[in-house]
Amino acid sequence: MPYFIHADIDAFYASVEQLDNPEYRGKPVIVGGIPGDRRTVVSTASYEARRYGVHSAMPIARAYELCPHGIFLRGRMKRYQEKSREVMGIFMEFTPDLRQISIDEAFLDITGTERIFGPPSELADKLKTTVRERTGLTVSTGLASNKYVAKIASGMSKPDGCFIVENGGEESFMRSLSVDKIWGAGNKAQAKFKKYGYKTCDDIYKIPLQRLCSVFGKAFGDFLYRAVRGEAASSFDYIRGARSISAEHTFGFDMYDQFAVETAIMKICNTLMYRLLDSRLESRTVSLKIRYEDFSTETARETSEHPVCTMNDLFDRLCALFHRKYKRGRGIRLIGAGLMNLENAECSSGELFEFEDERKIRLEKCIHEINKKFPRAAIKKARLI
C-alpha cells in the first residue's frame, strides 16, 4: 500500500528565533519586519502572536496594531536555511524518497518501510521525536495514501500533531471538509464557491465534471473533481529543474525618477546574472514587471534568438522593455525582472558569441568567483555603489 507523510515545521522562522533567543519563548514573535518598516509584510507569526490575529502576508503596520507588544524581527534567511537543511537531513534518514516543496515542508514516500520503522503512525511519531530532540523544532504531520490528502491532513494536525487518513478513507475525509480546506483554491476560487453556494467539499462532490469544467475552466475543474474525491494531484509526481529566475524590488515610496528605476534594474541584473552563472543555465527570454502606485501591474517579455550573455546584455534588454512599457509620469511602486524558459547552458558556449562578448563573459565569471571567495571585496559596477 502506498503511504505518504507530509511534514511541515510549525511556525518555522518564528520557532527558530525562539530557539536561538530563549528570552523570546512563550512570547508573540513576528518575523518579516519591524514597526515603521514601510511596505513590508509578516513572513511568520509564532502561535502566541496568532492569538492576536496576526498571520502571514499581513502588513507589518497592521500586525503592530493588533499586537503592539510583540517581538518584531526582520528575519535571518541564512540561519533558517541552515536549520531547514538539518531537518530535511533527518527526514532523509527515514526515506530516501523525499520531495522538499518549500523551506519548511516535504513529502516523504514511506511505502514499504514498515519492516524497518513499524507501521506508518509509529514512523510519524519517531520522526517528530527525532526532529524535536535533535533540532528543538516541532513538526506537524499528515499521513495518507497520496500526497494531496497527506498535505491537507498535516494542516489539520497543526501544531505539533499527527493526522492519519486511513487507506480507503480518503474520499469520505475530503467530503467532510469545508471548501476553505481545499489546497489550491485561493481567494478568487473561494469567492466563486460562495457565489454558487458551495460550502463543503461534499457540495462540490455532487456536481458533474462537465459542469465543474464549464464553471471553473478545464484544468481547475478537473482538479476540483479529483481533489474532493481524495485522489492524488499529479503535479508533484515528477521532478523538474527550475524554470525561471526572478528578482524584484519594492520602493519605500513611489518612484518617479527614471534614472533611479534604471539603477534598480541594474541591481536586479547583478543578482540575476550571478544566480544564472551559479545555476549553469541560460535563458533567451527576459521579462520585466512594473507595479504602479495604484498596485496595477504590467509585464512585458521578449524572446531573442540568443541567450542572455552578460550583465550589460541583460540590462540593455530590460531597459528596452522598460521604456517600451512604462507609462510616463506614473509613480512606480515595484520593479522586477526575470529570466524564463531556462535551459542547460553546456551546449552553447563558445562560437555563439562574438570575441568581445566572450571576454566580457569571462570577466564577469571572474568577478563572480572573487565576490564569492571574498564577500567583503564586493566588486560591482560604479553605478551600484
Add this chain to the structure above:
DNA sequence: TCTGGGGTCCTAGGACCC
C-alpha cells in the same frame, strides 16, 4: 492596515507554417 519576494501553472489570443 494598505498590500514582500520567489516561484509554478493555466488561459487566451496572435503569428506563422504546413
Add this chain to the structure above:
DNA sequence: TCTGGGGTCCTAGGACCC
C-alpha cells in the same frame, strides 16, 4: 479565390503557493 485545421512558439495577465 476563398478558406480549414493542426501544430508550435510567443506574449500578457492572472491565480495560487509558501
